[in-house]
Amino acid sequence: MALIGNPFVVDVPRKLSADELAQAIRVDIAGEYEAIIGYEAHALATDDENAKKVLRHIAEEEMHHVGELQELLFRLCPREKQKVEAGKMELQSMTGQ
Template identity: 65%
Template sequence: MALLGNPFVGNSPKQLTPEELAQAIRVDLAGELEAIIGYEAHAMSTNDERVKKVLNHIADEERQHVGELQQLLYILSPKEMEQTEKGRQEIITQQQQNFQPAMQ
């Protein structure tokens, strides 16, 4: 929800360390994902195709923001990129095995 009235509500009281900035970007990512969920929920709740088209377009723009923020996070935190890539590779491997449980 927007906090109207105070134009400085989002200002940080100090310069952020790289670690604090990475954490702030994670919060920004969560906000973008939350916005996507909201726009898509609103699009699904109407039969007005004009409204659906606009809301889905806005949701796609938010997805681009997710990509931009994710890349910034990777620049600030190479460990984040390494761990994310490990997770991606795990799913790719599972997908190649048709998501069958590993034989023990």
Template identity: 55%
Template sequence: MAILSNPFVMEVPRKLTDEELVNAIRQDIVGELEAIHEYDAHVQATDNEDAKKVLSDIRDEEREHMGELLELLERLAPDEKGLHDEGREEVRAMLDKKSK
């Protein structure tokens, strides 16, 4: 969650290196996941249909942001994309074996 009490907390005194940018993008992904979790909890905690509709829409936008950030991360760190792809293939192989 963002720290709002200090408006200068997010200022960076210099340009990020590529490695620092990759780490910053990872942290941004964490923030999106936290937001998704919080909005979904709010949706589940109310019976107000208007609130559910708006909060669900916002939650889903956060999910899109996560996808955008993941794509950016994989472009900035191609080795990471390779590892993500390996993980996806491992899951597919496990689940395909299980379903047969």
């Protein structure tokens, strides 16, 4: 898990504001990506096919978590969803895809 800073790591001594919750979810997303990178790196670093299979499966589960957290973030912050969608459209216009 990414240890980016308080008050969003481990025990939070109070209820979070909406903005703080959104920030905490961003930290959670970063932690999921960090886990994905680690599992994939470990899979690449071994010749044990059983270990590779398990590590890749776990990495894929973490990718699902990213999707769940991203959707939750978008529900809490519609403006953020708009900005992400605008970025997708910009890329499509630049690449023609």
